[in-house]
Amino acid sequence: METILDVKNLHVTFDTYGGSVQAVRGVNFSLKKGETLAIVGESGSGKSVTTKALMGLVAKPAGRIPQGEILFNGKDLVQLSDKEMQKVRGKEMSMIFQDPMTSLNPTMKIGKQIMEGLILHQKLSKQAATKRALELLELVGIPEPQKRINQYPHQFSGGMRQRVVIAIALACNPQVLIADEPTTALDVTIQAQIIELMKDIQAKMGTSIIFITHDLGVVANIADRVAVMYAGKIVEVGTVDEVFYNPKHPYTWGLLGSMPTVDSADEKLVAIPGTPPDLIHPPKGDAFAARNEYALAVDFEEEPPLFKVSDTHYAATWLLHEDAPKIEPPQAVKRRMKGIAAEGREQS
Template sequence: MAEQHLLTIDNLKVNFKTYGGDVQAVRGVSFHVDKGETVAVVGESGCGKSVTAQAIMGLIPNPPGRIVGGRVVFEGKEITGMSKKELLEIRGSQIGMVFQDPMTALNPTMKVGRQIVEGLVRHHQLSREEAQKRAVELLRMVGIPDPEKRVDQYPHQFSGGMRQRVVIAIALACQPKLVIADEPTTALDVTIQAQILDLLKRLQAEQELSVLIITHDLGVVAEIAHRMVVMYAGVVVETGRVQDVFAHPRHPYTWGLMRSLPRLDGAKQRLVPIEGTPPDLFHPPTGCPFAARCEFAMEICDRQMPAPAAFGGGHQAACWLHDPRAPRIEELVAAGRQGNVTEALRNVHELNRYAAD
């Protein structure tokens, strides 16, 4: 019998009701997180990364948001249909969350020690004195100097990096099995970013944590993640081990992300942006959502979403270029990865021959 995943997201769909209609923010997302691994969910702003994380935690505000399909399974138990009371028992104790902006995640009117103590008292039934000692230990663990003094200070008395460490301490207070980190290094300078990433890696190794990190920074992904999930317009377009996706990206959107990264190991190259804008999620396309921006788009891309193609080792990409009926696919894929599409575009008309099939 195959080992059970710690977290499974299966065909998750989330809508937000507005005066203009329903925004289909997440449209059938599926992936998993295993024990002790770090999975990164990447993509540009508005692709549904943070909404997916909020849905896992049961934090979608209703109204206007609601889960309209799919399920989230944690340790074999479906949590999408749980009551608020049941979810409160899981949040913090089993699943911790590091929010994007530590200044808004922390209560400015409460001392940081009290904010750490709350979860310990609720989930571990510790006395206030015991919880306070544990809070000091947690601040020391995340690298905050003089924790005996700092535990009685307010968030505004900490720097941005130190506030993020406090948020991590709160997330880890009850020793959860999974930590969801939503853009944990946003707005921090590169030195502090490196320290936060090193901290997460160290704590994961010491506590056998599983980490789901939400980010748009591929440098963060390369530094910390084992596997990555690439999202675009509310769907997963590619997933696989980090080394596989970085070495051999298989979806045109992933190619675009890679071509827009500056390189430090060779001659200077012009960064190639992804032209166009994401689709309207009030009326999302029936086919591949990236078709309007794709250099290789075919007629069938606009009409039907492709099934994921498998490349071994769990590496998958949902793109019609990998359909077995597509001629000269090797040349197209190679040209796309290199960013040299002129020759490849001459062959696109051949791929349209099966669009009417």
């Protein structure tokens, strides 16, 4: 499959009174046409900052990209001016945010909000834009679009508002759709509907999706590949099956172990001890070492490279070094790995 997006050695820094926060530290990943890549990790791991950098939405002057490339269809987005990025945003790349009420203008009818991008980027007439807006409302499953197009955001439920946000994001047929925890604020039933909607839209339009979430059950349902982030770095990346059935990084084990499943209802959840490191002063060696019960002496001295597990599976842990002791995930984690993957597939 054709690679549509290639991120190379991306760094994002925020200058604060306390010092420079190294929020993203040398991230590399690619996205293929029609693929869904899930980025997972705890809050503060750098997921949202990474995707905001892709969209040129890192808040300036505090936020900056000191180094790295974001190659989109061969052009480096890091080098584009704000004006040039405005032509990319909404037209070629779109983003769905976590809370639809922060994305929608409460004083503007939703039809007008959908039409804005169509008139700006597609140069459609008002009549043509209205027709397309009605088609988009129908596409995302909003009943009575003729009536709904003239209503305001407060007249919609949370799930319906999220559908409107998706309609706005899809208005100009973007090649890449970034979804930043789009189901977190919704109840479980509506979550499943939104995930199903996104899968359906991807099948119809061939859109590439970057899906940010902390819910591994959602990942099993929607993603082709998974990138696990910790302390501003990708520590493991692979296909869904590789990450769920053969995870190699102890942090991935911790994430899987902390997720409840139907089969493990009687078991205690496996908590990851400690807290993420201070990224004003990132620790020496492996950033996860202080929280890792399997840490080796070298973890506190030297940062591990991404070791190759297969052609599609890599993990940054010294446990994969040929001289390291052979350590398997705990049994409780193994049971959850299978349970989460199975439940995700049952929903799909």
